[in-house]
């Protein structure tokens with residue numbers, strides 16, 4: 001393994017760490033020496049963190065849409081691990097409805113998790129990182145941030161907003177050692193991705209991706225790890241597509 005992408009002594013906070021991309025990212029960092037704090041709605045986050053390679057990992061069960069969740073999480077991180085170096089906002093949901101049928105509560109739930117929770121986590125972590133003069137924040141956006149997808153009104157809106165938010169945070173924090181980037185995968189083979197793109201619909205979607213397949217969580221984790229590394233200091237405010245060419249044709 002390249003010495004360049006090791007994360008010894010790094011403290012990484014990963015939301016949505018009980019499943020899918022967040023879980024894989026947590027594993028990727030832990031394997032390379034980081035101490036990981038995983039946050040998730042699901043009980044199993046504690047078990048998932050306990051099974052990571054290395055030591056000192058911590059699972060926090062928390063609904064990140066609840067008021068003050070982000071500041072409570074960051075308080076625990078600060079007290080038990082120290083100032084975080086890395087934040088990956090991977091907690092997210094995909095609730096699909098035709099635009100005329102989106103119920104208000106599903107719209108709001110999508111914005112609350114995908115956008116607001118990511119903002120409050122970035123704000124709470126950012127305050128600590130700015131004080132320390134170092135930080136790497138990576139927000140999970142999606143190809144849905146840059147193209148329209150059928151029945152994805154709430155999801156596309158939330159992901160496009162994350163890209164806008166990423167730009168502002170990167171601008172405000174660039175001079176103080178904190179980079180903020182978004183990553184935008186095509187469909188990734190996780191519980192969320194496979195549920196939204198099951199069966200014939202998924203096969204049609206794959207056929208439209210130039211590489212002819214969906215992404216694997218490990219591929220997304222490798223990109224996130226690069227953006228979280230010291231080597232990526234000059235990359236900030238970007239939305240990096242990892243979509244097998246889908247949005248470039």
Ligand SMILES: NC(=O)c1ccc[n+]([C@@H]2O[C@H](COP(=O)([O-])OP(=O)(O)OC[C@H]3O[C@@H](n4cnc5c(N)ncnc54)[C@H](O)[C@@H]3O)[C@@H](O)[C@H]2O)c1
Pocket residue numbers: 015016017018019020021022039040041042062063064065089090091092093094113114140141142143184185186187188189190191192193194
């Ligand atoms: N899988 C894909 O196809 C795909 C593609 C592009 C972008 N993304 C984005 O990547 C991120 C991760 O997706 P995934 O595929 O790993 O999904 P996943 O469903 O496998 O994992 C998401 C995790 O977020 C957690 N979560 C949801 N709501 C929460 C809340 N209120 N508080 C705390 N935790 C909460 C869930 O419990 C779950 O463990 C999401 O933001 C998603 O929008 C996924």
